[in-house]
Amino acid sequence: MDDKNKKTHDAHINLNRRQFLTKATTAASAVGLAAACFPFAASMFPSMKKVTTKETVKVDLSDMKPGDQKTIQWQDKPVWIVRRTQKDLANLKKLNNLLQDPLSKVNQQPKYADNLFRSIKPEWLVVVGLCTHLGCVPTYRPEPGTVSKKWEGGFFCTCHGSKFDLSGRVYKGMPAPTNLVVPPYKFINDATILIGRSK
Amino acid sequence: MPRRGPFKTWFYTRMPIHKFWQKHYVNYLAPKNLNFWYVFGSLSIVALVMQVVSGFFLTMFYIPTEEQAFNSINNIMQKVNYGWFIRYMHTTGASALFIVIYLHIYRSIMYGSYKYPRELLWVIGVTLYVAILAEGFTGYALPWGQMSFWATSVILKLFGTIPLIGKQLVIWLQGGDAVTGITLHRMFAFHVILFPLIIIILTLIHISSLHYVGSNNPLGIDTSKKDCINYHPYYTAKNLVGIVIFLIIFALVMFYKPSMHGFFIEPTNNIPADSLKSPENISPAWYLTPYYSILRAVPHKFFGAVAMASAIAFLFILPWLDKSPVRSIHYKGTLSKIALLFFVVSFLGLGYLGTLTPTPINIALCRILSLIYFLYFILMPYYTSYEKAKITPKRISQ
Numbered sequence: 202m203d204d205k206n207k208k209t210h211d212a213h214i215n216l217n218r219r220q221f222l223t224k225a226t227t228a229a230s231a232v233g234l235a236a237a238c239f240p241f242a243a244s245m246f247p248s249m250k251k252v253t254t255k256e257t258v259k260v261d262l263s264d265m266k267p268g269d270q271k272t273i274q275w276q277d278k279p280v281w282i283v284r285r286t287q288k289d290l291a292n293l294k295k296l297n298n299l300l301q302d303p304l305s306k307v308n309q310q311p312k313y314a315d316n317l318f319r320s321i322k323p324e325w326l327v328v329v330g331l332c333t334h335l336g337c338v339p340t341y342r343p344e345p346g347t348v349s350k351k352w353e354g355g356f357f358c359t360c361h362g363s364k365f366d367l368s369g370r371v372y373k374g375m376p377a378p379t380n381l382v383v384p385p386y387k388f389i390n391d392a393t394i395l396i397g398r399s400k
Numbered sequence: 401m402p403r404r405g406p407f408k409t410w411f412y413t414r415m416p417i418h419k420f421w422q423k424h425y426v427n428y429l430a431p432k433n434l435n436f437w438y439v440f441g442s443l444s445i446v447a448l449v450m451q452v453v454s455g456f457f458l459t460m461f462y463i464p465t466e467e468q469a470f471n472s473i474n475n476i477m478q479k480v481n482y483g484w485f486i487r488y489m490h491t492t493g494a495s496a497l498f499i500v501i502y503l504h505i506y507r508s509i510m511y512g513s514y515k516y517p518r519e520l521l522w523v524i525g526v527t528l529y530v531a532i533l534a535e536g537f538t539g540y541a542l543p544w545g546q547m548s549f550w551a552t553s554v555i556l557k558l559f560g561t562i563p564l565i566g567k568q569l570v571i572w573l574q575g576g577d578a579v580t581g582i583t584l585h586r587m588f589a590f591h592v593i594l595f596p597l598i599i600i601i602l603t604l605i606h607i608s609s610l611h612y613v614g615s616n617n618p619l620g621i622d623t624s625k626k627d628c629i630n631y632h633p634y635y636t637a638k639n640l641v642g643i644v645i646f647l648i649i650f651a652l653v654m655f656y657k658p659s660m661h662g663f664f665i666e667p668t669n670n671i672p673a674d675s676l677k678s679p680e681n682i683s684p685a686w687y688l689t690p691y692y693s694i695l696r697a698v699p700h701k702f703f704g705a706v707a708m709a710s711a712i713a714f715l716f717i718l719p720w721l722d723k724s725p726v727r728s729i730h731y732k733g734t735l736s737k738i739a740l741l742f743f744v745v746s747f748l749g750l751g752y753l754g755t756l757t758p759t760p761i762n763i764a765l766c767r768i769l770s771l772i773y774f775l776y777f778i779l780m781p782y783y784t785s786y787e788k789a790k791i792t793p794k795r796i797s798q
Contacts, residue, residue, distance in 0.1 A: 245586065247576045272676050277578040279676040330676075334701055335557040337550060338678040360554060360682050361696050361704075362758040378701045 257397030259389070262325070270341045272330060275396050279330040279338055280384055282394070289343070289367045290323055292353045301371045302380055309333075310383035311399055319368045319383055327386050327396065328369040332358040334377040339365060356381070424611055429628035430635055431617035433796050437511075438615070438635075439642030440504035446643055447497040448603065452596065454490040462542065464588035466581025469544035470672045488658040494536055495664045496650055498687035501529060509718070510740065512727030513616040519719040521609045526715045528602040531595055533688065538591035540685050544584055545669030550682045552587065553579045558695075561705040578675065619796060620727025627796045663755075681757045689754025690747050694773070696758055697766040707770065714777040721777055724784040726792050733787025739776055746772040 258275045260282060265271060267286040272279050294317065297303040310319055320326050330338050337360035342348050348357045348364060356365040364372040369381030385399040404412070412418055461480050463472040476483035505525070508514055514522035541552040556579065560570040575582035617623060629635075659665040663686045668679045684692050691708050698704035714721075724732050729740060746769040753766050 242572075245572050245575060247571065247582075274676055277576070277580055277675060335554040337554060337682060338676065340678075358678075359680055359757060360550075360678060362763060374699050376696075376699055376701055376704055 255397065257395055260394050260396060261392065262394060263392040267324075268343060270343070273396070275329075275384065280396055281326070281328050281330040281341070283326040283341070283367065285318075285324055285326055285367055289354060290318065293317060293366060293368055296353065296366050296370075299372055300366065301373050301375070301378075303370060305370065305380055307379045309380045311385050313399070314383045317368070319370070319380070321386070321388060325394070326368060327383060327394065329382040329384050330356075331382070332360065332363055332377055333371065333379045333381060334358065334361055334363050334375075337361075339363065343367070424607070426630065426632040428611055428631040429625060430615045430631050431623045431627055431796060432629045432634075433617050433619065433627075434615065434635065434638075435618050436642065437503070437507040437618070439639055439646075440500045440507060442639045443500040443642060443646050444497060444504060445603070446646065447493055447500055448599070450489060450493045451497060452600075454486050454493060455592065455596075457486045458490055459592055462588075464542065464585050466544070466584060466673075469542065469584060473543045488654050491665050492650060492654040492658055492660075494539060495660065495686070496646075496653075497532065498536065500646075501532065502687075505529065505715075506744070508616075509743075510729050511616055511618055512620045512722065512724070512729070512732075514719040515620075515722060515724075515727045516719075517613045518610075518616060521606065521613055522719055523716055524602060524606045524609060526712075528599065528606055529715075530712060531598045531602060535591060535595040535599060536685060536687060538587045538595060541584060541587040542591065543669055544673045545666075546671045546673055546679045547666045547669040547682065549579060549673035549675065550678050551684045552583065554682065555684065556583070558705050558708070561702045563702075580675075616727065617796065618728060619730060619793065621792050621794070621796070623796065683755050686751065686755065689752075690750040690773075691754075693750040693754040693766045694770045696754070696763060697770040707774075711773065714774070718777070718780075721780040722784050723781050724787075724789055726789045728792075731790040731792050732784070733789060735783040735787040739780070739783060742772050743776040746770075746776070 256276050258273055258280075260271075260273055262282065262284070265282070265284045267284050268289075270281060270283045272281055274280070305315055305319055314320055314327075318326070319328070332339050337358050339356040339358035342352070342357050343354040345354055346352050348355075352364075353366065355367050356369065358364075358377070361376045363375040363377035365377075365381055366372070369383070371377045371380050384396055386394050386396045387399055388394050458476065461472060461476045461483060463469060473487070476487050478484075480486075508522065508525070537551075537555060541548045556570055556573050559573060560566040562569060571577065573583075573586075574580070575586060614623070653660060653664075659667070668682075671679075683689055691711055694711050695704045695708045698707045724736065726732055729737060749769045750766065750773065753762050753769070756762050
């Protein structure tokens with residue numbers, strides 16, 4: 202192609218159309234690329250089989266004396282069972298103005314545990330032992346005065362310093378935003394509970 | 401033109417890699433006054449190469465499953481021939497890489513290497529730093545000891561504070577409701593494939609963009625060809641001294657103090673992961689503790705995470721916060737010097753506090769130091785434009 206022919210040839214090029222085609226091709230490729238990413242991203246979600254696991258755990262309570270605490274594993278999480286003493290229960294009534302959510306208004310428990318003691322039977326506390334801040338397992342500190350001077354017993358998270366009372370209710374001004382989670386559970390008989398199912 | 405044999409001639413007419421080598425190494429012109437602070441860029445490449453080599457060999461013996469991860473590390477340490485050597489090189493190398501990177505970043509802050517025309521170079525560098533943090537974090541998970549498990553759990557839960565998508569994002573990252581062997585396995589995938597690739601690519605981009613805008617220097621002034629010397633042999637020779645000193649210190653640590661009093665390898669990580677019990681005092685690896693302290697300083701879940709993220713975000717926008725007409729700390733005013741001192745003290749202090757238990761006094765100190773850390777950035781536009789900068793020389797003195 203000589204120079205003269207090239208010029209006339211170039212004049213016939215519709216640059217707008219060319220630009221449109223370039224953009225359209227780019228857009229289509231981007232959509233295709235995004236669609237191709239989907240199966241990879243989706244693969245990282247737990248499969249339905251794992252999600253729908255309705256694992257339940259039976260726990261024998263007959264060996265627990267007042268003041269005892271025990272940790273069991275339920276659906277990869279620690280669950281605490283605490284047998285509170287009468288003194289603990291009396292203390293829980295006095296803490297209201299120190300707590301973030303004393304009446305458990307945030308939905309962190311089944312209906313039947315939505316009471317002062319956050320439990321079915323006042324004596325028995327059943328909670329998921331994961332701090333609602335970033336998921337550490339707090340420590341059980343029943344003795345008064347061990348964590349701070351006015352400590353009435355409860356749970357203390359050593360990761361970031363969150364404090365909970367013996368009902369798993371969080372104190373004010375803590376990094377943890379909500380009370381500990383109460384899992385669904387029921388009493389099979391006086392000395393056995395089933396964690397993971399309400400009925 | 402040097403004389404070339406027939407093989408080289410044949411090769412170079414088809415693939416002129418010698419030109420790349422000449423451009424980016426031999427004939428790269430660097431200012432003649434680069435001091436010892438300029439060795440840390442090269443050292444980070446040395447450390448990176450050591451990590452790639454030792455990591456490659458560890459991959460042959462490590463098993464990324466819940467049941468076997470912990471034992472496979474013991475196997476490497478006790479039974480694999482020179483397994484201890486390879487692993488200690490990797491654990492010491494991780495910390496060494498972070499030490500040289502922190503010094504490298506400090507150098508850039510001190511001499512204003514982030515200022516025009518090196519803003520993008522700086523942004524790429526900070527991105528690279530974040531990628532290396534991610535690499536460090538995923539690697540920390542792999543031994544599957546108590547510290548591995550709980551640091552992984554806490555850091556992944558941080559993503560849960562993102563509004564709307566947070567909860568799903570954590571499930572997506574963990575591969576379930578809680579951190580399990582599934583999480584471990586994907587940490588392994590991230591650690592050996594994705595992040596190393598990103599780091600290597602970003603390193604190449606970082607170096608090539610450096611070679612486009614040219615190196616800054618301790619005086620922070622623009623340099624002409626007359627003020628520059630060839631990288632090779634001059635800086636090759638100088639950096640070799642630095643590399644030899646680095647390797648001597650590295651070897652001393654690796655052979656005599658590989659755990660570095662619990663900072664490089666935590667004693668708590670010698671206990672296998674237990675999802676039912678957190679360790680007494682959990683803290684991430686030392687290179688993450690400054691940010692961890694900032695997280696602890698804020699008594700609110702969401703804003704704690706925001707503070708932690710913005711601590712790094714401020715680094716990205718540093719070039720646009722500094723309004724000083726000069727680059728180097730030598731010619732900035734007293735306010736900038738004091739601010740830099742406070743910044744370094746706050747960063748080191750936060751780092752130290754992050755390794756301690758969160759007692760009320762420690763939390764109070766964390767709050768003061770976090771405030772100083774953020775004020776360094778927030779007040780920078782004001783003190784750098786208020787103070788009077790000294791007059792910079794036109795050329796590096798002869």
